[in-house]
Amino acid sequence: MNTIRTRTQIIERLRAAKLRPTRQRLALARLLFERGDRHVTAEQLHADVIAAGMKVSLATVYNNLHQFTRAGLLREVVVDSGRSYFDTNTASHFHFFHEATGRLEDIPIDDLVLGALPQLPENTSVKRVDVIIRIR
């Protein structure tokens, strides 16, 4: 669960990630981090930022989503081939995916417990475990 943050806190967050708080980047970061958990596609975020009256190109939205992800501020979730979601909740947790609407929703971590992980192949380590419950 992300805390609601002020503009100033977000600027600090960006600086900590070594990302300049440019006008465009700040607008995107505020849309993403000022309120609680969000799951957005690049298109959706672009629509949001345009709706908020700011001018940001789609390419810049993509660039920034990836920079945020690299910085650990976002997590990419793949539910659908051909579309990426970005989740502001970077803690370990799982998802419901509403097939009808394309909406992605967090599952509270305690609600779904994974048993012991299976034996991994030789010389490998777990990077991440993705659990998606597809519902309709």
Place this chain on the structure above:
Amino acid sequence: MNTIRTRTQIIERLRAAKLRPTRQRLALARLLFERGDRHVTAEQLHADVIAAGMKVSLATVYNNLHQFTRAGLLREVVVDSGRSYFDTNTASHFHFFHEATGRLEDIPIDDLVLGALPQLPENTSVKRVDVIIRIR
């Protein structure tokens, strides 16, 4: 685990799915179902069928992968935005995804046990549970 099947069995399997055993479809079906579990992308299967000396277009590979999936002979697995895998194992099971190589591997079902499912949102039912352990 899929049984090894003869050409004749595969033809029957196609007929049962109301799919004509055309030269191209049969070639694809044999590559997919004659040996055990396979995880392929359209590109890979296309390369396989060409390597086997048959002429099948990529469009036809896509068409057939989707027809097989609709018929319940394959299951589509999404691991990577922009690329679809098709799994000949249609039973409930989970996957390792090797990030370095792009290879997908089954996890024996007993090796990973899911606890109780979380409470679902109102008026929804589970279509499928996908578990992908990303390793490197």
Place this chain on the structure above:
DNA sequence: ATAGCTGCAAATGCTTTGCAAGGCC
């Protein structure tokens, strides 16, 4: 000043589609 950032448009990569020709029952 300068390294980083933005925006456009073009390019990419995978996938789908339109449609004429061919093949199975």
Place this chain on the structure above:
DNA sequence: GGCCTTGCAAAGCATTTGCAGCTAT
């Protein structure tokens, strides 16, 4: 014969990239 299927090429879609001009520090 009639309907399904195929193959090509074109279109589609989400995403990435090249690059000239802009901006934060």
